[in-house]
Amino acid sequence: MKQALIKDLYRNTESYIDQEVQLSGWIRTIRDSKNFGFIELNDGSFFKGVQIVFDEQLANFKDIAKLPISSSIKVAGDFIHTPQAKQPFEIKATEIVIEGTSNVDYPLQKKKHSFEYLRSIAHLRPRTNTFSAVFRVRSLASYAIHKFFQDKGYVYVHSPIITGSDTEGAGEMFRITTLDMDNLPKNDEGKTDLTKDFFNKETNLTVSGQLSAESFALAFRNVYTFGPTFRAENSNTARHAAEFWMIEPELAFAELPDIMDLAEEMVKYVIGYVLDQAPEEMNFFNSFIEKGLVDRLDNAHTANFGRVTYTEAIKLLQESGETFAYPVEWGVDLQTEHERYLCEKVFKRPVFVTDYPKEIKAFYMRLNEDQKTVAAMDLLVPGIGELIGGSQREEREDILAGKIKELGMNEEDYWWYLELRKYGGTKHSGYGIGFERLIMYLTGMSNIRDVIPFPRTPGNAEF
Amino acid sequence: MKQALIKDLYRNTESYIDQEVQLSGWIRTIRDSKNFGFIELNDGSFFKGVQIVFDEQLANFKDIAKLPISSSIKVAGDFIHTPQAKQPFEIKATEIVIEGTSNVDYPLQKKKHSFEYLRSIAHLRPRTNTFSAVFRVRSLASYAIHKFFQDKGYVYVHSPIITGSDTEGAGEMFRITTLDMDNLPKNDEGKTDLTKDFFNKETNLTVSGQLSAESFALAFRNVYTFGPTFRAENSNTARHAAEFWMIEPELAFAELPDIMDLAEEMVKYVIGYVLDQAPEEMNFFNSFIEKGLVDRLDNAHTANFGRVTYTEAIKLLQESGETFAYPVEWGVDLQTEHERYLCEKVFKRPVFVTDYPKEIKAFYMRLNEDQKTVAAMDLLVPGIGELIGGSQREEREDILAGKIKELGMNEEDYWWYLELRKYGGTKHSGYGIGFERLIMYLTGMSNIRDVIPFPRTPGNAEF
Numbered sequence: 001m002k003q004a005l006i007k008d009l010y011r012n013t014e015s016y017i018d019q020e021v022q023l024s025g026w027i028r029t030i031r032d033s034k035n036f037g038f039i040e041l042n043d044g045s046f047f048k049g050v051q052i053v054f055d056e057q058l059a060n061f062k063d064i065a066k067l068p069i070s071s072s073i074k075v076a077g078d079f080i081h082t083p084q085a086k087q088p089f090e091i092k093a094t095e096i097v098i099e100g101t102s103n104v105d106y107p108l109q110k111k112k113h114s115f116e117y118l119r120s121i122a123h124l125r126p127r128t129n130t131f132s133a134v135f136r137v138r139s140l141a142s143y144a145i146h147k148f149f150q151d152k153g154y155v156y157v158h159s160p161i162i163t164g165s166d167t168e169g170a171g172e173m174f175r176i177t178t179l180d181m182d183n184l185p186k187n188d189e190g191k192t193d194l195t196k197d198f199f200n201k202e203t204n205l206t207v208s209g210q211l212s213a214e215s216f217a218l219a220f221r222n223v224y225t226f227g228p229t230f231r232a233e234n235s236n237t238a239r240h241a242a243e244f245w246m247i248e249p250e251l252a253f254a255e256l257p258d259i260m261d262l263a264e265e266m267v268k269y270v271i272g273y274v275l276d277q278a279p280e281e282m283n284f285f286n287s288f289i290e291k292g293l294v295d296r297l298d299n300a301h302t303a304n305f306g307r308v309t310y311t312e313a314i315k316l317l318q319e320s321g322e323t324f325a326y327p328v329e330w331g332v333d334l335q336t337e338h339e340r341y342l343c344e345k346v347f348k349r350p351v352f353v354t355d356y357p358k359e360i361k362a363f364y365m366r367l368n369e370d371q372k373t374v375a376a377m378d379l380l381v382p383g384i385g386e387l388i389g390g391s392q393r394e395e396r397e398d399i400l401a402g403k404i405k406e407l408g409m410n411e412e413d414y415w416w417y418l419e420l421r422k423y424g425g426t427k428h429s430g431y432g433i434g435f436e437r438l439i440m441y442l443t444g445m446s447n448i449r450d451v452i453p454f455p456r457t458p459g460n461a462e463f
Numbered sequence: 464m465k466q467a468l469i470k471d472l473y474r475n476t477e478s479y480i481d482q483e484v485q486l487s488g489w490i491r492t493i494r495d496s497k498n499f500g501f502i503e504l505n506d507g508s509f510f511k512g513v514q515i516v517f518d519e520q521l522a523n524f525k526d527i528a529k530l531p532i533s534s535s536i537k538v539a540g541d542f543i544h545t546p547q548a549k550q551p552f553e554i555k556a557t558e559i560v561i562e563g564t565s566n567v568d569y570p571l572q573k574k575k576h577s578f579e580y581l582r583s584i585a586h587l588r589p590r591t592n593t594f595s596a597v598f599r600v601r602s603l604a605s606y607a608i609h610k611f612f613q614d615k616g617y618v619y620v621h622s623p624i625i626t627g628s629d630t631e632g633a634g635e636m637f638r639i640t641t642l643d644m645d646n647l648p649k650n651d652e653g654k655t656d657l658t659k660d661f662f663n664k665e666t667n668l669t670v671s672g673q674l675s676a677e678s679f680a681l682a683f684r685n686v687y688t689f690g691p692t693f694r695a696e697n698s699n700t701a702r703h704a705a706e707f708w709m710i711e712p713e714l715a716f717a718e719l720p721d722i723m724d725l726a727e728e729m730v731k732y733v734i735g736y737v738l739d740q741a742p743e744e745m746n747f748f749n750s751f752i753e754k755g756l757v758d759r760l761d762n763a764h765t766a767n768f769g770r771v772t773y774t775e776a777i778k779l780l781q782e783s784g785e786t787f788a789y790p791v792e793w794g795v796d797l798q799t800e801h802e803r804y805l806c807e808k809v810f811k812r813p814v815f816v817t818d819y820p821k822e823i824k825a826f827y828m829r830l831n832e833d834q835k836t837v838a839a840m841d842l843l844v845p846g847i848g849e850l851i852g853g854s855q856r857e858e859r860e861d862i863l864a865g866k867i868k869e870l871g872m873n874e875e876d877y878w879w880y881l882e883l884r885k886y887g888g889t890k891h892s893g894y895g896i897g898f899e900r901l902i903m904y905l906t907g908m909s910n911i912r913d914v915i916p917f918p919r920t921p922g923n924a925e926f
Binding site: 005007009024025026027037043044045070071072074099102103106107121122123126127130132135136138139140142143146147148153154155156157158159160161162163164174175176177178180181182184191192198199200201203205212215217218219220221222227228230232234242243245252253284317342416417419420421422423424425426427452453454456458459460461462463 | 468470487488489490506507508533534535537562563565566569570584585586587589590594595599601602603605606609610613616617618619620621622623624625626627637638639640641644645654655661662663664666668678679680681682683684685690691693695697705706708716736753767804827839858879880882884885886887888889890915916917918919921922923924925926
């Protein structure tokens with residue numbers, strides 16, 4: 001009699017008919033009559049549990065019947081096929097061993113709990129239906145991304161988390177130190193003596209792996225990163241976390257349309273993968289988190305994503321007759337309301353907006369011939385707004401160096417980045433996708449805190 | 464005429480015979496006679512390059528002939544099959560377009576450079592044979608690990624990088640702050656006012672994802688982490704880095720032998736995967752980095768890993784007649800010299816050492832019935848020493864709480880960790896593997912700085 005996982009009972013039901021099985025897991029619900037009872041057992045391998053029928057033929061019947069929910073047990077029993085019933089099978093227990101008796105004050109009693117409350121017990125929330133589904137889909141989507149790029153021969157790059165300086169220019173950074181903060185060493189100028197710190201200088205947590213990825217793309221041609229990134233922004237919104245994961249593919253010998261093709265293919269691949277691998281979870285989201293979710297994803301999976309320039313998009317918004325909180329004119333950055341209007345109302349599918357004004361985009365984006373816009377793209381998706389941001393990179397050393405100077409950035413920090421242009425530079429392009437935003441898009445969950453195992457936000461680094 | 468990757472020319476040679484192809488890449492070597500020349504072109508998709516033959520029929524023959532190495536070009540030409548020659552094919556160029564002319568002071572000229580020098584140009588070193596091989600194998604090994612666990616249905620958990628307190632007890636930590644370090648706010652006691660910091664308290668970079676993984680294992684049964692971890696130890700050795708990646712599987716309803724089986728299967732899987740997917744790179748390591756590497760890996764791939772208790776291992780070392788720098792007696796921690804002697808001389812294959820004295824192991828390891836040892840295991844491998852460390856976790860709430868108290872640890876920090884034992888705890892076990900050490904094991908590279916894209920060590924956070 002071999003240990004089985006509940007997932008396998010569902011996926012390979014035929015092979016278990018009339019067999020003895022051994023399961024272990026946690027009691028989700030339990031009820032008993034005088035001489036028999038039912039347990040819904042979940043073992044974590046699958047979204048659904050299995051019904052265990054037990055009766056007083058078990059020597060420990062009374063002990064079992066008294067078990068609080070969340071207790072862990074090992075069950076041996078007969079697999080009973082019940083194709084006509086609501087549940088296609090159940091287990092008639094021949095033996096139940098108590099592994100761990102839960103305390104009766106288990107916080108996840110049957111009533112519905114708010115997501116906010118569940119964040120305060122983040123160590124237990126993966127045991128609920130919602131978070132079991134969220135974190136399984138998160139795992140599957142991670143793997144889908146690796147599989148997508150690896151099947152194409154892309155090289156996965158672990159870009160550094162600790163960076164020597166704020167060269168990425170993408171936002172507020174967290175500082176790292178090993179100095180005693182109650183007793184800082186001072187230099188002659190009365191400032192903190194950073195030469196005494198672990199790295200002998202100021203260091204921060206990365207906000208992007210892009211620059212590292214560029215250096216690897218100019219060796220391996222096609223690469224991607226997938227790692228944690230950080231923003232020390234004091235924004236307490238449902239879309240911002242201080243710690244989140246990013247995927248950043250970077251391609252040598254590639255221009256803007258190449259990475260739009262890639263991004264479209266990747267998003268479709270991940271959607272297809274999770275719909276295929278986690279149908280139970282996706283149906284749960286569709287029923288209980290966002291009605292119409294699966295239709296929305298199916299639509300994105302089959303549609304050709306729209307493509308429109310920023311200049312055209314501004315015109316569309318201006319001519320829409322819609323009243324926006326933030327007024328629209330050429331030169332402004334698009335707000336979420338504009339982004340969502342474009343993809344939800346105008347295009348009714350994901351849409352790339354390209355060629356943004358250079359003033360509102362990063363220094364490394366390639367200047368277009370009009371001298372006003374850069375070869376940038378954002379992918380906007382219904383329900384979310386911006387999901388992906390990318391660009392062709394400025395490969396012309398003189399223009400890039402001029403831009404760094406013009407913006408008053410510290411040129412010394414960029415010596416190696418500029419050298420990538422000096423020694424066999426090529427046209428190259430890449431994009432970044434915030435992984436949590438992708439999970440929100442895939443699940444319909446509306447708060448970033450509910451798609452990260454242990455979220456970090458201003459004032460909150462519990463667990 | 465479609466863009467081809469050099470990898471595909473090698474893997475699907477037959478399909479290119481007598482075809483026109485279009486390639487792009489970087490010039491590794493170039494030489495020319497009066498009216499013809501040869502380029503070794505590498506496009507990053509493959510360890511090897513391809514020979515491009517060009518002659519004065521090209522209008523820009525003279526410009527091409529003058530190109531410095533590392534320049535990037537696009538080549539159209541005829542695929543010439545040369546099965547008798549050393550190189551099985553070459554490209555007769557019909558057109559070469561210069562994409563980026565490299566500067567002549569390109570640092571990677573043909574002569575052999577020391578690994579130490581190459582660390583100072585970490586942005587360029589992936590273009591060398593050695594680092595191209597290392598970082599491709601690193602990428603493949605990453606994927607092999609994901610594939611291994613995902614194929615078994617394990618859930619990938621992104622454990623947090625920023626932690627609220629030093630609850631992991633695994634080493635010195637880096638502190639994180641957004642306070643102005645030249646102007647720290649003080650509290651009434653004259654100490655730094657941490658309530659003003661981003662998270663309103665002290666936060667650090669994680670040293671291990673294990674405790675988070677345990678909480679997910681008690682929901683999903685089988686999980687793993689794969690992410691960066693940090694140690695602020697001032698050790699300048701070839702084996703220590705301040706930032707490195709770890710994989711930490713954690714299994715509910717699993718005891719020590721279960722995770723030894725899993726670790727053995729995982730190591731064999733990754734070895735098989737890289738030997739299969741990167742034969743050119745592995746042969747390169749075997750020839751130029753460590754003679755006998757492939758034999759060593761083949762041996763590990765087929766052997767049954769040894770298993771010996773710590774107590775037996777101490778006896779074996781004492782009876783060996785070997786003189787060790789660190790003397791051996793029951794109770795001491797094993798040093799690398801002991802570990803390597805055991806697997807290289809005694810067992811001649813990877814070996815698990817189990818059941819270490821409780822005093823030298825972490826607080827969360829399960830106390831054995833002898834009350835002296837814990838259910839821990841280390842996997843020792845030839846050439847490296849310890850590759851993996853793991854244990855059965857203490858699932859008994861009272862014993863764990865007692866241990867936390869006994870060690871003077873801050874009990875409040877562990878409320879949620881103890882609750883995992885209170886609400887349906889189960890026997891559970893897991894292990895950690897330092898990913899860089901695995902890459903050193905797979906490649907024969909002897910310095911951790913040479914298997915991480917941009918290494919972070921004391922005094923060094925360049926790039």
